[in-house]
Amino acid sequence: MNLLTPETGEGGTLVRPIDRSDYxxxxxxxxxxxxxxxxxxxxxxxxxxxxxxxxxxxxxGEAPGSISGLFIVIPLSQEGWDNLITxxxxxxxxxxxxxxxxxxxxxxxxxxxHIENLTGQQGFYKKALPALGNIVxxxxxxxxxxxFSAYAVTNxxxxxxxxxxxxxxxxxxxxxxxxxxxxxxxVAELEPDEAxxxxxxxxxxxxxKMLITTPGEKSIVWDYLKxx
Ligand SMILES: CC(C)(COP(=O)(O)OP(=O)(O)OC[C@H]1O[C@@H](n2cnc3c(N)ncnc32)[C@H](O)[C@@H]1OP(=O)(O)O)[C@@H](O)C(=O)NCCC(=O)NCCS
Numbered sequence: 001m002n003l004l005t006p007e008t009g010e011g012g013t014l015v016r017p018i019d020r021s022d023y024x025x026x027x028x029x030x031x032x033x034x035x036x037x038x039x040x041x042x043x044x045x046x047x048x049x050x051x052x053x054x055x056x057x058x059x060x061g062e063a064p065g066s067i068s069g070l071f072i073v074i075p076l077s078q079e080g081w082d083n084l085i086t087x088x089x090x091x092x093x094x095x096x097x098x099x100x101x102x103x104x105x106x107x108x109x110x111x112x113x114h115i116e117n118l119t120g121q122q123g124f125y126k127k128a129l130p131a132l133g134n135i136v137x138x139x140x141x142x143x144x145x146x147x148f149s150a151y152a153v154t155n156x157x158x159x160x161x162x163x164x165x166x167x168x169x170x171x172x173x174x175x176x177x178x179x180x181x182x183x184x185x186x187v188a189e190l191e192p193d194e195a196x197x198x199x200x201x202x203x204x205x206x207x208x209k210m211l212i213t214t215p216g217e218k219s220i221v222w223d224y225l226k227x228x
Contacts, residue, residue, distance in 0.1 A: 018056030081109025133224035
């Protein structure tokens with residue numbers, strides 16, 4: 001009897017921790033939307049998941065070996081969270097003491113490095129957020145959540161985090177833009193007038209946004225992350 005449902009995927013697993021064999025796919029998907037000159041490397045992702053690999057969430061698809069979605073969250077210490085959300089350091093610089101250590105830290109910052117829905121159906125976030133909630137709730141001892149952030153670099157990402165999750169830029173306004181369309185993308189820091197003149201030539205420009213919500217703010221995120 002096949003007990004699998006569309007929600008569970010291969011082997012009945014709803015979500016599994018990322019492993020090294022997932023890295024090429026993750027980098028390919030991330031590069032397709034954000035081809036930064038200083039990308040995250042395998043060594044950096046290894047650092048993120050040295051202790052709490054479960055925060056790199058891979059959603060298996062129904063076909064063996066397939067993936068229906070990714071929700072790659074970096075578990076951050078207070079120092080990492082503060083440096084990232086203020087733009088002092090980038091995702092690629094999140095390592096060592098910037099990463100949450102359950103033996104040392106009582107506070108945890110959650111940063112969404114990449115979310116991708118490969119199901120072809122809307123509503124992936126309704127699976128992704130509960131999965132993150134389960135992971136946070138399973139942490140022993142309990143932690144004080146600092147907030148949830150995402151560096152949104154696509155229209156879909158901005159819509160999801162701003163409109164659905166009610167997240168906002170809070171103090172740090174990135175000057176980084178994704179310029180172009182489809183496969184012809186580049187990333188550059190621009191002044192607003194430079195962005196305007198590129199746009200006037202008919203080229204798409206999208207300013208990247210560090211979007212944040214903190215506990216106590218109104219956001220669907222906190223319906224799922226009720227810890228402490
Ligand atoms: C970002 C992404 C993961 C969101 O997928 P998702 O969680 O399935 O989100 P949905 O497509 O259901 O969209 C969320 C909501 O916006 C609505 N929406 C979708 N497209 C819309 C549009 N063009 N205009 C207005 N609303 C729209 C949906 O109806 C949904 O609302 P609901 O929950 O009330 O039904 C997905 O778009 C994706 O994989 N994009 C490619 C990778 C990417 O850009 N990642 C983000 C990088 S920052």
